Amino acid sequence: xxxQLRIILIIIVSVSIFGLIVFVMVKNYIRNKIxxxxxxxxxxxxxxxxxxFGAMQxxxxxxxx
Numbered sequence: 001x002x003x004q005l006r007i008i009l010i011i012i013v014s015v016s017i018f019g020l021i022v023f024v025m026v027k028n029y030i031r032n033k034i035x036x037x038x039x040x041x042x043x044x045x046x047x048x049x050x051x052x053f054g055a056m057q058x059x060x061x062x063x064x065x
Contacts, residue, residue: 051058
């Protein structure tokens, strides 16, 4: 493999890993902020819902569109 191709592949992998790390950090930050503001608004039972919105719909939770 040529040296230039190897350097390009290293850069692509490095940027991908960095992007994934930033994505996870931002996702966690936003989730924590939403939880914080919901609790500030008076919601006492704020928790993580496994499966997300789709799981809520499948469990029979009433959804208004």
